[in-house]
Amino acid sequence: MAPSALTALIRLSLIALLATLIAASGALAWQAQQSLNQRLEQQLLREGHILADSLQRRLRRHEDELTRLLLIWHHHQGMDQEEWELHARSLLDSQTSLVRLIWVTPELTVRWPVQEPKHQAFYDGQPLPRDLPLYAALFRHDYSGNEYVLGLRARELHLIRPINAGQPDDIASAFSGALVSSFDVDELVNSLLDDSRRELLAIELHYRSQPVFAFGTAANKDEWHTFAIPQHPGFELRVSANTRFLQLLRSPVPELIFISGSLLSLLLFSAALFTQKHYQRRNEIEQFNQQLQDEISQRSAAEEQLALEDARLNLILELTDHSHDxxxxxxxxxxxxxxxxxxxxxxxxxxxxxxxxxxxxxxxxxxxxxxxxxxxxxxxxxxxxxxxxxxxxxxxxxxxxxxxxxxxxxxxxxxxxxxxxxxxxxxxxxKLEHELQELTQRDGLTGLYNRRHFDEELEREWRRAQRSSSGLGLLMIDVDHFKAFNDHFGHQAGDDALRLLANTLRASLQREGDQAFRYGGEELAVILAGATEASAITTAELLHRQIADLHIQHPHSHTGQLTISIGLSWEVPPLGFGSEQLVKHADKALYAAKEEGRNRTCRWPLRADDE
Known part of the structure; x- marks a missing residue:
């Protein structure tokens, strides 16, 4: 073949190759544009589903809270106004878009309205206006569990819960009034929109084909995506892209692909450039693969950690069931x-x-x-x-x-x-503390309260008698010639005698509040709280008789039996004096009883001949 023909053939081949590469570049550019359009579509669908699900949860929460309020109503078989306003205000405070809660009586009269300041529409005892859609719905009983009624203003919706909802059929068939919650649709939907959605999306909310919310302007008024709200028939959410959204998603990639393809076709013979591009492409792929592997590893580690935390939590909860606490x-x-x-x-x-x-x-x-x-x-x-x-x-x-x-x-x-x-x-x-307290308060030999508890109780009763201006009596008791008894019969017999005297002393105290103590050695004491002087004397006389009836032999006693001497002090505690005054007087009376020959009771103040 002639060189010119060969040259022409090569040129034609190159032109054909160049045309093919340019056409391929155009095809790639078209595919890139289609991919961008698909991304826009997917992004809008994803945003729409997210908003629809979020709106469904908010509506469901409104319904659950109103149902909970109705259950409280049933549980208490109705409410008074204070209890109603307490629960209603708590519900309004917890739901930002909730603006009003009212109770509508069977006569369609508004009672106890709890309303946000900017939404004051009703007053207590107001007949429900007949031009409201709410009136028509309540009058015809034209509502069901999760349906809403438009307010007089299109941006407000009412949710109705009949008082007898959930009751037996024979009760539910009669209209007994209803609980009605109202919420501001603007506040409800706006709470779902963050700054990015406000900037990029146009949104409309329709209820039963009537628009109740609108935000933003669609870049193409004919391209709206409609989403039904799950479990809430009648609600439709419409989402479209605004101009800003399209600007952000617009990409020079298709044009770059076409230009790059054309340039690569023109520079096909530049082997160095082709090698460089090929090497660069290979490095990018390797980096992408490495990043992908790193992300996979991180996700696996996070999933393992989450599973470990779940297992730990379950183990902790299971272990608490084996605790004694x-x-x-x-x-x-x-x-x-x-x-x-x-x-x-x-x-x-x-x-x-x-x-x-x-x-x-x-x-x-x-x-x-x-x-x-x-x-x-x-x-x-x-x-x-x-x-x-x-x-x-x-x-x-x-x-x-x-x-x-x-x-x-x-x-x-x-x-x-x-x-x-x-x-x-x-x-x-x-129980252990009580037993330990008893051990610290009791005398080990006789079982009576000990000296330390005597001091505490006497001070307590003295102050109580001062406050109430009542009488307080004290018997200081000493066993006559007890040392001689011990020397003659032995200390074991002396201990047995003390125990027998203590048991007799306890049994002789008939009044509640009377307490017996071992004051020290063979000396005993009795506190007579709230006693009169006559009853204190009677108690002392009873003790002498009870001890005498024991017939405990005592060879060194002039009676031949074990006897006791008692010093009695009784007074209404004066202000400014302490309980030691009562002990001092009882000790002096006891000393006088011993001086007079023992086996007797002497009272304070002492008679002239006692002194």
Whole structure:
């Protein structure tokens, strides 16, 4: 073939190759543009589904809260105005888009409206205006469980719950009034829109083909994506891209692909450039693969860590059921028991977790009397940073008291209050403390209260008598010639005699509040709280007779029996004096009884011949 023909053939081949490459570049550019359009479509669909699901959850939350309020209504068999306003205001405070709660009577009269300041539409006792769609719906009973009624203003919707909803058919068939919640659609939808959505999207919300919300301007008024709200027929959410959205998604990639393809075709013969591009492309692919592998590894590690945390949590919850201490985690805001271990309810005699949980949520005073007052005190201690450990009596299943120690904490997480309480059975410790206290207050030989407890009780009774201006008596008792008794019969016989005297002394005290003590050695004492002087004398005489009836032989006594001498002091405690005055007077009276020959009672003040 001639060189010119060969050259022409090569040129034609090159032109054909160049044309093919340019056409391929155009095809790639078209595919890139289609990919961008698909991204726009997918992004709009994703945003629409997210908004629809978020709106469905908000609406569902409104419905659940109103249903909960209705359940409280049924549980209390109605409410008074104060209780209604308390629950309604709590519901309005927890739902930002909720603007009004009213009770409509069977006569279609508005009662006890609780409204946000900017949405004051009704007053108490107002007949429901007949031009409202709400009136027509209530009048015809034209509503169902999850349907809404448009307000007089198109941006407001009403949700109706008949008072007899959920009741037996024979009760539910009669209209007994309704609870109606109203919410501002603007606030509801705007709360779902962050700044990025406001900047990029045009949104409309329709209810039963009527627009109730609109935001933004669509770049193409004919390209709207419509989304149904799950479980809420009648609601439609329409989403479209605005001009800003299209500008952000517009990309020079298709044009670059076409230009690059054309340039590569023209520079096909530049081997160095081709090699460089090829090497660069290979490096990019390797980097992308490495990044992909790193992301896969990180995701796997995160999933393993999450699984480990779940396993730990389940293990902790399972281990709490093997603890002897009770554990309760309670959502106070929503009144939900999040966790109750078995020790918590079995400690109080409950066999069913469900029964205990229901009682805790619906009637906590049945477990802890004055629960709300205790909760208020706990909040105060938490704010002051003081210890939150309480010694309390809980109510058991059979109605008896269960002494416990409760360590409690209040936590605030994401606007929700949680109560965490650890409960320990305190019965054994209190019993041991009581036994130890008894040991420290009792005399080991006679079983009577000891000298230290005598001092404490005398001071307590002295102050009580001062406050009430009542009488207080004291008997100081000494066993006559007890040393001679010990020397003759031995210390064991002396101990036996002291025990017998102590038992007789205890048995002779008939009045509540009278207490017997071993003052020291063979000396005993009796505190007669609230006694008259005559009753104190009667008690002393009774003691002499009871001791005499024991017929305990005593060879060194002029009576031949063991006897006692008693010093009696009685007075109404004067202000400005201490209880030692009563002891001093009783000691002097006891000394006088011994001086007069023993086996007798002397009273203070002493007679002239006693002195």
């Amino acid at each position: 009770g554990l309760i985690v309670h959502n106070l805001t929503q009144n939900i028991a999040l966790h109750i271990n078995s020790a918590a309810y079995r400690m109080l005699g409950y066999q069913s977790h469900a029964v205990f949980e229901r009682l805790l949520c619906q009637h906590p005073d049945g477990i802890l009397p004055d629960f709300q007052a205790w909760l208020k005190m706990l909040r105060s201690l938490s704010r002051q940073g003081l210890p939150r450990v309480f010694q309390l009596n809980l109510k058991r299943h059979d109605g008896s008291d269960q002494p416990v120690e409760i360590s409690a904490e209040l936590l605030e997480l994401e606007g929700i209050s949680y109560l965490v309480a650890a409960i320990r059975d305190n019965s054994a410790r209190l």
